[in-house]
Amino acid sequence: MKNNKVEIIVVGAGPAGVSAAITLARAGKKVLLVERGDCAGDKNVFGGTIYAKQTAEIFPKFWETAPIERAITEQKIFLLTDYNSTQISYKYASKGAYKAFTVNRSKWDKWCSQQAEKEGVYYAPKTLVNELILKDRNVIGIKTEFEEFYSDIVIIADGVNSLLAKQIGLRKEIKDSDVSLSVKEVIKINKEKLEDRFNLDEEDGCACRILGGPLRDKFALGFMYTNKDTISIGYSISLDEIKKLKVKPYELLDELKAHPTVSAYIKNGETIEYSSHLIPEGGYNAVPKLYDNGVMIIGDAAMLVNNIHFEGTNLAMLSGKLAAETAIEAINNKDYSKSSLSKYHTKLKESIILKDLKTHRNTIEVIKKNIHTLSSLYPELACEFLEILTSADGVEKKVKYRKFLKEIIKKGTISSSIPLAILAMEKCLKK
Ligand SMILES: Cc1cc2nc3c(=O)[nH]c(=O)nc-3n(C[C@H](O)[C@H](O)[C@H](O)COP(=O)(O)OP(=O)(O)OC[C@H]3O[C@@H](n4cnc5c(N)ncnc54)[C@H](O)[C@@H]3O)c2cc1C
Known part of the structure; x- marks a missing residue:
């Protein structure tokens, strides 16, 4: 030079x-x-x-x-209520052409x-x-x-x-609403245990996004990623939102880690890293x-x-x-x-x-307005519906469906939150 x-x-x-x-x-x-x-x-x-x-x-x-740590072959969405969860999984055969990797x-x-x-x-x-x-x-x-x-x-x-x-x-100066705070821990765990818990083949990996549970009613999303012999777990939350909350960022992460569904993946692991960082989230309007x-x-x-x-x-x-x-x-x-x-x-x-x-220039606003539906109501409805579908407890199905529908109507967001399964049930009740 x-x-x-x-x-x-x-x-x-x-x-x-x-x-x-x-x-x-x-x-x-x-x-x-x-x-x-x-x-x-x-x-x-x-x-x-x-x-x-x-x-x-x-x-x-x-x-x-x-x-690289692992090739992602499964994407999961966890819908958490306070204690239960519904998990949606999309698993794909890589056929040698991977889409994403953890690093x-x-x-x-x-x-x-x-x-x-x-x-x-x-x-x-x-x-x-x-x-x-x-x-x-x-x-x-x-x-x-x-x-x-x-x-x-x-x-x-x-x-x-x-x-x-x-x-x-x-x-x-970046606006608090245009940026989110991410907090994250890396948890060390035995490789075979990790693969067992996530049901993974060697070198395959899983990416999980988490809605609800301790993050309910907040503009926040949890995540979990599998590395070779560690799990990255954390969440990101709009900076203006975390400033309003009484809880400290790491306390919310502890609550997320303690949720029964989440804790099953990370139990007996050792936290080897804790970090936080900002992510620009203002999208098109903030460029x-x-x-x-x-x-x-x-x-x-x-x-x-x-x-x-x-x-x-x-x-x-x-x-x-x-x-x-x-x-x-x-x-x-x-x-x-x-x-x-x-x-x-x-x-x-x-x-x-x-x-x-x-x-997506208006999507964030739509999500913010409907955050209760997305982070609270959907997880509850999904869990309640699956509970009805799978419990053979001697109660007549019609009675259960009526109770379920009444609850949804009471919660007030039937038009925006109605899942297809409920529409199907409504038809069934009319017969
Ligand atoms: C918790 C979390 C999870 C994420 N998950 C994902 C994900 O799953 N997938 C994804 O694609 N993205 C993800 N992201 C976003 C992703 O990390 C960023 O978009 C990406 O790193 C941006 O790259 P960059 O090079 O612009 O900035 P950075 O990666 O931030 O790099 C900036 C570099 O500049 C250096 N630097 C800064 N100031 C100076 C200076 N004055 N002089 C010299 N050097 C300087 C820094 O040390 C740094 O190395 C995530 C972010 C976070 C915080």
């Missing part, structure tokens, strides 16, 4: 930054990837699963060499940054970027704790809080301006998370790739102006990122 000058600087070696840096290096551009952690991934918190499609676009056949972020991000180095990226860990350097309203470099580096373009991939995007006015003269923002820094479908890393990687492609064109044309970099926005609009976020 001559005189601390490269063509591109990428700040942050999470999925977004690594994907951008590798795409640039592959096009022969001189790129510096700066990461504050001792190692990429050191400071990163995650559920969770990475998705095969977008990951393989950057790392073809990554599952053959990358440190440990500290191992995974480290591996990704090593691949970036192998591809020719200058990689600088243990380097905190304090601010962007501006000249005539163009971003021309970064100031780290130790020295300054210069470039034609800076790509900001510093995650959800993005102090750098705030510095240049591309991001405002900021994503470029300016000499600068673009990608991944969580750009609020590109689709929380309805649990997608973050894949959108981070795709946005990194699209920003890098825009930068390659800009460097080739020697035009780093905002008008040149606006092509990044166009590429995002044409991709699944902004298309999907736009599709």
